Amino acid sequence: xxxxxxxxxxxxxxxxxxxxxxxxxxxxxxxxxxxxxxxxxxxxxxxxxxxxxxxxxxxxxxxxxxxxxxxxxxxxxxxxxxxxxxxxxxxxxxxxxxxxxxxxxxxxxxxxxxxxxxxxxxxxxxxxxxxxxxxxxxxxxxxxxxxxxxxxxxxxxxxxxxxxxxxxxxxxxxxxxxxxxxxxxxxxxxxxxxxx
Numbered sequence: 001x002x003x004x005x006x007x008x009x010x011x012x013x014x015x016x017x018x019x020x021x022x023x024x025x026x027x028x029x030x031x032x033x034x035x036x037x038x039x040x041x042x043x044x045x046x047x048x049x050x051x052x053x054x055x056x057x058x059x060x061x062x063x064x065x066x067x068x069x070x071x072x073x074x075x076x077x078x079x080x081x082x083x084x085x086x087x088x089x090x091x092x093x094x095x096x097x098x099x100x101x102x103x104x105x106x107x108x109x110x111x112x113x114x115x116x117x118x119x120x121x122x123x124x125x126x127x128x129x130x131x132x133x134x135x136x137x138x139x140x141x142x143x144x145x146x147x148x149x150x151x152x153x154x155x156x157x158x159x160x161x162x163x164x165x166x167x168x169x170x171x172x173x174x175x176x177x178x179x180x181x182x183x184x185x186x187x188x189x190x191x192x193x194x195x196x
Contacts (some may be wrong), residue, residue, distance in 0.1 A: 050096060100176065114162075116183065117183060121180045123177065126150060133145070134167075
């Protein structure tokens with residue numbers, strides 16, 4: 001769980017780890033992401049500024065469905081295993097990986113990850129960023145922020161995952177991220193039924 005200066009939890013279900021990857025690993029991961037066929041994020045006919053590629057599973061924001069994507073590549077396997085250990089998940093739990101490059105001016109708006117997924121583990125590379133959280137309380141928003149330092153990782157579960165929205169403001173320097181996700185009960189049921 002991430003703590004503030006007074007060792008009070010910032011959000012239940014949020015855990016962050018500094019220096020999750022070494023500088024050498026970070027450089028190799030950035031190079032591998034840039035060598036991937038990245039495409040602009042698509043949302044209901046709109047193209048975002050961030051460039052993305054999904055492995056394992058892909059959620060289609062135009063159709064609201066989920067489909068199989070190419071397998072998670074070998075260069076991500078060691079990081080995925082480490083992310084599972086950090087989150088206390090069984091090996092093989094993180095079945096989806098999303099790699100993103102945020103060029104200058106790219107960010108991500110307020111959202112919760114799709115209900116097809118459960119645990120979310122992110123690794124932040126390149127420029128530092130601020131992960132913002134909000135949840136509606138009556139007619140106002142309760143807010144929290146967490147710095148994403150280069151090479152840090154975070155895990156969202158419980159309240160931080162389900163009760164709060166999160167976003168990242170537009171970047172003023174390049175940033176890369178790798179997000180791993182496990183399937184939720186809903187996601188597994190839809191896949192088992194062939195109704196993705």
